Amino acid sequence: MSREPQDVFRKLTQNVETVMRGQSGAIRRLLAAFASGGHVLLEDYPGTGKTTLAKALARSIGGRFKRIQFTPDLLPSDILGVSVFDQRAQAFHFHEGPVFTNVLLADEINRASPRTQSALLEAMAEGQVSVEGSSYRLAELFFVIATQNPVEFRGTYPLPEAQMDRFAVQLSLGYVAPEDEVAILSAQAQRHPIDTLAPCVSIDDVLMVRRRAASVRMSDELKRYAVDVVRATRAANGIQLGASPRASLALMKAAQALALSEGREFVVPEDVREMAVPVIAHRMVVEPQARFAGVTTAGLVEEILAKVPMPS
């Protein structure tokens, strides 16, 4: 079944929107990140629909879907898998963990210890897992969608910077408009609509979209614009750690995917601009003093966007 990428985007959007109301912007950016081949981190206050959104997207794709509820006592082997001694064969057999899947929902990822969080590093970056000296390839479509509460909340371990950098995009949902909230109440009066959610796209569709996204054209001028924005984060005041070159790469890919979702075959400046905050902000570390002064990474990126001249 061959489809146009835009159809895939439209179907996914429709499917997810049956569950998530009033979050079209977040869904649009989430799908762009998904199509760009990156992983997504959803961070927001409890009860804003992070898990619902993650589940909705996972269920919309007709592939394997696993969910890990991160808890403080979770171990790396609980994620990656473990070798078990087979009495009959007198040998160790690798027992695959939940990471061997197409879509992995890592719920409340910052509730596990950094050691466990780090177990995902290799999987997310390289699509493989090394356990006890052996490497195991993950599926071609491997997509991690993680949720977390804001770090200041009790019982959380902040994700290491290296781990944050592995997420292509971090999104916040925020509270929806009152009328949307009313609609949510009505929709969930009997049962949660997610229970009836069915897959609407296949893995092949997703892989096709990813390939097409990678071939979306981006002019040198816009690449330079993206790099200028990312570089500016390294020189911003009150910043301990700026965004890495991986951020530039992720920004380009996200902009390409966003352009594709719009049906364009080339990137326009607005694409770069729209994806800049979700792609860059979570990779930066603010100096403690600036943080106490109310400086946020998202605010800094917004400032940079206002400063760096946008090609027009």
Added chain:
Amino acid sequence: MPVTPPPLLLGAALLFWGWQTGFPFLALPLAILIEAARALTWRLELSATDFHRLTDLCTLLIGVSGVYLFSTTGTSRAVDGPRAMTLLFQWLPFLIFPLVAIQLYSTAGKVPLTAFFWALRRQAARAPETRPGQVDLGYLYFALCVLSASAANRRTLEFYAGLCALAAWALWPWRSRRFSPLWWAPMLGVAALAGYSGHVALHRFQQVVEQTVFDYIFSMVRGDADPFRVTTAIGHLGRLKLSERTVLRVEPREGLRLPFLLREASYDVYNSPAWLASGAAFTAVQPEADGETWRFGAGRSPVERITVSAYLNRGRGVLALPGGAFEIDRLAVVGVQKNRLGAVKVEEGLGLVTYTTLFTPDGPLDAPPVEADLQVPTREAPLVSRIAADLGLAGGSPVEKVDIIAAYFRRNFRYSTWKGERPRRESALEEFLLNSRAGHCEYFATATTLLLRAAGVPARYTVGFSVQEWSRLEQRYIVRARHAHSWTLAYVNGVWRDVDTTPAVWAQTEQSESSSLEPVHDLWSFAVFLFSKWRWSEDDSGIGRHAAWLLIPLVLLLVWRLYSRRRVGREAAASRATVAVARPGQDSEFYLIAERLLAAGLGRRADESPAAWIARIHAAELAPILDLHYRYRFDPTGLDATQRTSLRAQADAWLHDHAMETSVTGPPPQAASRTC
């Protein structure tokens, strides 16, 4: 919006500055140099370090100029000129010029902020990744030129007119495009007129307030005013003795007999315990053609001369002159005044003056005696008459009378600075003459003056200094504050003569009471004197003049360093930029639409994306044009011929439809947006 000044504005501001401050011939080349940057194609490739050096040089220039100005003109009002601070302010456009010129001739076109702040430089050194902010000095320099021009304080209408013209020039690129220049110009004129009338009104108001306050205060104090006090304001009777401070320096001269008396002022009315000067209003003395020679009258030979250095307190002071002075040479001050009692004061001068006084025995400075010079106050008259009678002063020539009185004091009196408790019923003078027979110079001088008057010889009480100490350190005579002295002027044979009856031991007595730290004080005092002498540029070999020349090699060195920098062509630099990042589609017709909308006051904000912009101004019909424009600009494959034609056609159609948008009285933004 433009951040660089419009063409010729900086040049005009510099010329305006030169015209106002009197440096037109300096301003002209500077203006040409600045404006030539627009015509010349080459640019200097400068690093932040170069800018740092240049800023440091400018700072150095300002510092050295400040020191030079303060040392030559002083903080107080100099001779007929503005203060050093004002002068320095006037010089600023010249002193900062190198930085501005280099900015204009550099490829960067701006000056990094690190050039101005050490903290930023350190920060930049710590984190070389960071790109410090940059500043365009164009408008700042323009403002500085105008401000410095105002420091010349010409207060003419031409200044205000020039200022308004320059301001209009500077504001022209910033005007709102929504209104026609035909509106803009009269509005600016109204603002200028309002500014002028406001200034005049404020000035009037200040005058009224000042006058009112003056009248009020005058009405309060008028009842208590003592007109006599005014005439004695120069009184030095109370001068503290025993201070070691060196107040005068007298250049050595052949035939100078010690002690030599230098008089400051004379008084004619005794009102115990004060001597007062009656009818001693000051009259101005007109200088000779050279402005430094002041003549009081003609002197007869033999003419003697003496050179004295003295400090002036805030440019004012009473000069110490030898008796019989008739001319003062090399006195560079603004105004000299004298009174009939021979006091000469300076109204406005430098902190240190060195002047040569020419004098003869019968100099014209002191007016001939009048009735007051023979008056003995009623209170002292019986006592003085009795002593005069005892001394047999009724007959004999004035010379003999002077000798008799001098001998009387020499034989019967001694010098003492100690003063016992005064008996109640006698005056201090009575106590001195009849009982203690000991006192200091003021007693001797007062008693002598009154005795001479009782004997029929006109006499005045005089204060001044006695020159008596040779300084081996300075190789000249020095006069300390404790050498202040008082004596009598007696009119003998038509000439005013100094009569000093104080026993000569007074100098030794006071010397013995001097501090053991005196040599240290003297050394310090000499150093201060030498510095003051240099500061006030007494001689033409002042270091200040040479210091300016020292700057020339520094400037040459910097120019050479800058010149040896790689110079690149402006076009070359620009083309390299395009090589780094290709920017296709620059000829897109969408830019014409953007310009048209900008002119209509609907321009895109700097941080706004074009799509958001056309959404904001409700110009939905621009969306297809923007689509094509985006494809032309940002799609690496570009537009095919049909699409290119379509873009051009659609844009032209839009421009044609909206030709009226730029009309002079175009509709306000909301109305315009609805028509879009």
